[in-house]
Amino acid sequence: MWIFSNTEEQQMLQESVQKFVYKSYDFDTRNQIIASEKGFSQENWDLFAELGWLTVPFKEDDGGFGGSAVDLAVMMEEFGKAMLVEPFIATAVLAGGVISEQGSAEQKAELLPKIMEGSLQLACAYAEQGSRFNLANIKTSAVVEGDTVVLNGSKTAVLNGSNAEILLVAARESGAATDSEGISVFLVEAASAGVSIQSFANVDGKKSAEISLKDVSVPVSQRLGTSGSALQALQDGVDRATLAVSAEAVGAMESLLHKTVEYSKTRKQFGTAIGTFQALQHRMADMFIECQLARSIVIMAAMKLDGGESALEKTKSVSAAKSRIGRAIQKVGQEAIQIHGGIGMTEELDVGHLFKSVTAAEIMFGNTDYHTQRFASL
Amino acid sequence: MNADFTAEELQFENEVREFLQNDFPAEYREKVDAGIRLSKDELVHWQKILYKKGWAASNWPVEHGGTGWSATEKHIFATEMGLIGAPEPVPFGMKMVAPVLMAYGSDEQKQRFLPDILQSNVWWCQGYSEPNSGSDLASLKTSAVRDGDEYVVNGSKTWNTYGQYADWIFCLVRTDTSVKKQEGISFMLIDMKTPGITLKPIVLLDGHAEVNEVFFDEVRVPANNLIGEENKGWTYAKVLLTHERTNISGVPRGKRRLAALKRLAGNTDDGFGGTMLENSAFKTKLAEVDIELQALEYSELRTLAALSVGKAPGPESSILKIVGTELAQEMDELFVDLAGYNCLPFVPEQFEDGFQGEAVGPGNSAAAALSYFNNRKLSIFGGSNEIQRNIISKAVLGL
Numbered sequence: 001m002w003i004f005s006n007t008e009e010q011q012m013l014q015e016s017v018q019k020f021v022y023k024s025y026d027f028d029t030r031n032q033i034i035a036s037e038k039g040f041s042q043e044n045w046d047l048f049a050e051l052g053w054l055t056v057p058f059k060e061d062d063g064g065f066g067g068s069a070v071d072l073a074v075m076m077e078e079f080g081k082a083m084l085v086e087p088f089i090a091t092a093v094l095a096g097g098v099i100s101e102q103g104s105a106e107q108k109a110e111l112l113p114k115i116m117e118g119s120l121q122l123a124c125a126y127a128e129q130g131s132r133f134n135l136a137n138i139k140t141s142a143v144v145e146g147d148t149v150v151l152n153g154s155k156t157a158v159l160n161g162s163n164a165e166i167l168l169v170a171a172r173e174s175g176a177a178t179d180s181e182g183i184s185v186f187l188v189e190a191a192s193a194g195v196s197i198q199s200f201a202n203v204d205g206k207k208s209a210e211i212s213l214k215d216v217s218v219p220v221s222q223r224l225g226t227s228g229s230a231l232q233a234l235q236d237g238v239d240r241a242t243l244a245v246s247a248e249a250v251g252a253m254e255s256l257l258h259k260t261v262e263y264s265k266t267r268k269q270f271g272t273a274i275g276t277f278q279a280l281q282h283r284m285a286d287m288f289i290e291c292q293l294a295r296s297i298v299i300m301a302a303m304k305l306d307g308g309e310s311a312l313e314k315t316k317s318v319s320a321a322k323s324r325i326g327r328a329i330q331k332v333g334q335e336a337i338q339i340h341g342g343i344g345m346t347e348e349l350d351v352g353h354l355f356k357s358v359t360a361a362e363i364m365f366g367n368t369d370y371h372t373q374r375f376a377s378l
Numbered sequence: 379m380n381a382d383f384t385a386e387e388l389q390f391e392n393e394v395r396e397f398l399q400n401d402f403p404a405e406y407r408e409k410v411d412a413g414i415r416l417s418k419d420e421l422v423h424w425q426k427i428l429y430k431k432g433w434a435a436s437n438w439p440v441e442h443g444g445t446g447w448s449a450t451e452k453h454i455f456a457t458e459m460g461l462i463g464a465p466e467p468v469p470f471g472m473k474m475v476a477p478v479l480m481a482y483g484s485d486e487q488k489q490r491f492l493p494d495i496l497q498s499n500v501w502w503c504q505g506y507s508e509p510n511s512g513s514d515l516a517s518l519k520t521s522a523v524r525d526g527d528e529y530v531v532n533g534s535k536t537w538n539t540y541g542q543y544a545d546w547i548f549c550l551v552r553t554d555t556s557v558k559k560q561e562g563i564s565f566m567l568i569d570m571k572t573p574g575i576t577l578k579p580i581v582l583l584d585g586h587a588e589v590n591e592v593f594f595d596e597v598r599v600p601a602n603n604l605i606g607e608e609n610k611g612w613t614y615a616k617v618l619l620t621h622e623r624t625n626i627s628g629v630p631r632g633k634r635r636l637a638a639l640k641r642l643a644g645n646t647d648d649g650f651g652g653t654m655l656e657n658s659a660f661k662t663k664l665a666e667v668d669i670e671l672q673a674l675e676y677s678e679l680r681t682l683a684a685l686s687v688g689k690a691p692g693p694e695s696s697i698l699k700i701v702g703t704e705l706a707q708e709m710d711e712l713f714v715d716l717a718g719y720n721c722l723p724f725v726p727e728q729f730e731d732g733f734q735g736e737a738v739g740p741g742n743s744a745a746a747a748l749s750y751f752n753n754r755k756l757s758i759f760g761g762s763n764e765i766q767r768n769i770i771s772k773a774v775l776g777l
Contacts, residue, residue, distance in 0.1 A: 157722060200738055201723075203747050203751075205724075269512060270514045338763075341513070342507070345751075345752075347582065347585070352751075355751075356747075359751075373658075
C-alpha cells in the first residue's frame with residue numbers, strides 16, 4: 001500500500017517550522033538578517049537547536065532524530081517557502097553528514113553533539129575552480145610530514161565558509177586530479193595560519209566564501225577516517241545536501257506559484273483581473289503541474305534514500321530529482337516573474353527573491369545538465 | 379531572391395567597421411567586454427564622437443541632421459555597432475521623442491529640442507508606464523489640467539529608465555477624463571528641473587537602480603510644451619511604439635554574445651578533463667541558439683526588405699521582439715550554465731564603474747546571474763511579449 005501522507009511526527013515537525021516562519025521570519029526580517037554581519041541569525045540558530053531541528057539530519061546512533069531523508073525533506077520544504085538563510089544545509093546536512101559517514105568514533109563524539117546543540121558552525125570545502133561539479137576533481141594537495149599534514153590549494157563556493165569555525169577541507173593525498181582514490185577530508189580551524197577567506201552573500205542571500213590554503217599545517221589526527229578514502233562519504237553527504245536543496249526549492253516554487261496566482265487575481269489591466277485571461281491561466285496551470293512533479297520526484301528520492309535500495313539506486317534517484325527539479329525551477333521561476341511583470345523584477349517584492357533563491361538551488365550541488373548526464377551515466 | 383549587399387553597401391560596411399575599430403574608445407570596449415556599465419559621461423562622450431562623424435542619428439532624415447540612410451544602411455550600421463559592442467545612442471531622445479517631434483511638433487519645438495538631441499546635449503527619459511497602467515497603457519491616470527498658459531501635472535510614472543540622468547521627460551498625461559480612455563491622452567514634454575518632480579530609484583534583482591518612479595506634485599508645465607493637439611497623444615504614442623519595436627531583435631548583439639559563449643565554453647573546464655565545448659548537452663543547446671539566431675536574422679532581413687521598398691513596419695515586427703528577447707534570455711541561461719558556481723556570488727558593485735575592492739570569481743563570471751535576472755525585463759518591457767502575441771493574433775491572424 002502506498003502512503004504518502006506525513007506521519008504524526010513529520011506533521012509536528014512541519015507545523016513547528018511553519019509556526020516559526022509565521023512568527024519570526026517575514027520578508028523584512030529576512031532582509032535584516034541578510035544585511036547583518038554574519039548574514040544569519042544566531043538567535044534563530046539557538047532556537048533551531050532548542051526545537052531539536054538540528055538533530056533531524058542525524059541517525060539515532062549519532063544521537064540524532066533518526067536521519068530520515070523524508071523528515072529532512074518535509075522540513076526543508078518549509079524552510080524554502082520562507083527562504084531561510086541560516087546555514088542548516090552547510091553545517092548540519094553536508095558537513096555533519098560527512099563527519100557522520102567518515103569520522104572516527106572519537107571525532108563524531110567530539111563534533112556531532114556540538115552541531116546538534118547549535119554551538120558549532122561548519123563548512124565543507126570541496127569544490128575548486130575547474131572542478132565544476134565533479135567531486136573527485138580535487139587538486140588541493142595534502143602532504144604528510146610526520147605528525148602533520150600540509151595543505152595547499154584553493155576552494156570555491158564554500159557555503160557558510162565565512163562563519164564556520166572548522167572547515168572540512170577535501171584534499172588529495174595521492175593520485176591524479178580526477179582519481180576517486182586518494183582524497184581525504186581534514187578538519188581545519190578557520191583561524192589557522194595560511195587560511196584566507198573571501199566572504200560574500202550568494203544570490204539567494206546565503207553566505208558563501210572563496211578560500212585559499214597556503215601551507216596550512218594541521219595534525220594528521222585531524223583527518224576524517226583513513227587516508228585517501230573520503231570520496232564516498234563526500235558523495236553521500238553531497239547527495240543528501242542535494243536532496244535537501246531540492247526540497248527547499250519545492251517549497252520556494254510553491255510560494256512562487258501561490259504568490260503569482262494571488263497577484264493575478266488582484267492585478268487589474270484592461271478593466272479586469274489579469275488572472276481571467278486564459279493565456280495566463282494555462283501558464284499558471286503549467287506552473288502547478290511543474291510544482292507537483294517536482295514534489296513527487298523529491299518524495300521519491302527521499303523515500304529511496306530511506307529505503308532498502310542499493311547505493312547506486314539511491315544516488316540515481318537523487319540525480320533524477322535534481323534534474324527534474326531544475327527544469328521546474330526554470331519554468332516556475334521565469335513564469336512567476338513574467339506574470340508579475342515589472343514589479344516582479346524589483347528588490348522590494350519577495351517574488352523576485354524567491355526567483356533568485358530557486359536559481360541558486362538549480363546550480364547548487366550540480367546543475368540540471370550535470371545531474372541529467374550523471375543519471376544517464378550511472 | 380537575393381540577400382547580397384551591393385558594391386556600395388559593401389563599401390559602406392567597410393567604412394563603418396573601420397570607423398568603429400578606430401573611434402570607439404578601446405577603454406569603453408574593454409568595459410563592455412568585462413560587463414561593466416558605461417557611465418553617463420562615457421555614453422555621452424561616445425554619442426558626441428558619433429555626432430562628429432555625422433552618424434549620431436541613424437534614423438533621422440538629412441534635413442534634421444540625420445544620416446538619411448536607407449533601411450539597408452541602417453541595418454549595416456546597427457550590425458557593426460552590435461558586433462563590436464558599441465552602445466547604440468540612448469534611445470529616449472534619438473529614437474523615441476525625436477520622431478514624434480518631427481512628425482507632430484511645431485517648428486519652434488523642433489528647433490528648440492532636436493539639435494540638442496542630435497548633439498547629445500540633453501538627456502531624455504520616458505514617462506509612459508504607471509504603477510497601475512502597464513500593459514494597459516491607455517488607462518494611465520497622471521493628469522494635466524490647463525490653468526492659463528500652463529498645465530498642472532499630478533501623478534506618477536514608473537519604470538523610468540535612467541531618469542536620474544535625465545534633463546527632460548516626455549510624458550503621456552490625461553487631459554480629458556470624460557471620453558474613451560485613448561481619446562483623453564496628451565503628449566507633453568517636461569523639464570525635469572521643474573519644482574514638484576521627485577525621483578525614487580527602483581532597485582532591480584541585479585542590485586542596480588537603472589529605473590525610477592517619478593512623482594509629479596502640482597508640477598506647472600508651460601502650455602507650449604504640449605506636442606500637437608490636446609487629446610491626440612495616444613496616436614502620437616503609437617508612432618513612437620512602432621519605432622521602439624524596430625531594431626529590437628538584437629541580432630548583432632546576439633551574434634557577439636554567441637561568439638563570446640563559444641569562446642568561454644572552450645575555456646571552461648567540464649570537471650572531467652575536457653571543456654564545456656565538448657559537453658554534449660551544452661553543445662546541443664549552443665547549436666540550438668545558433669540556429670534560432672539565424673532564423674531570426676533572416677526574419678529581420680525579410681522585414682527589412684519590405685521596409686526598403688517603402689512599406690511601414692507591420693505587426694510582423696512583433697515576431698522580432700518576441701523571438702529576439704526570448705533568445706537573448708536563453709543566452710543568459712547559457713552564460714549562467716557555463717559559470718556554474720561562479721555565478722552565485724551576489725556582488726553587483728564589482729560591475730559598477732570605479733569599483734576598487736577585491737573582485738569575486740574569475741573574469742566576469744559573477745555577472746552571469748545578474749544579467750540573467752536583469753534581462754527578464756526584456757520580455758516585459760517595450761510592450762510585453764503577451765501584448766506582442768495579442769498583436770499577432772489580432773492584427774495578423776484576424777482572431
